[in-house]
Amino acid sequence: MGAHSDQKPSIEPQAIYSRQEAAQALGISLSTLKKLIDSGHLRVSQPEGIRRIFIRGESILAMLDQTVLER
Secondary structure: OOOOOOOOOOOOOOOEEOHHHHHHHHOOOHHHHHHHHHOOOOOOEOOOOOOOOEEEHHHHHHHHHHOOOOO
16 A cells, blocks of 8 residues: 555545544544534534534634644
8 A cells, every 4th residue: 555545635625524524534533523513613514404514624724723733
């Protein structure tokens, strides 16, 4: 296998992700993703009457920018 086989998919700002896809792209579990959503770190859209949650790529990237640890 090449070195790229375990690479995370890149996050496209204009794309819409499901919770599963967002967790996969970030390399985290669904329960960790849920904690990020519940704590307000990750902005999501949920149209009224629909169970599915939509997550914009730009929302994921913004969360990553806002939670950068300064070393």
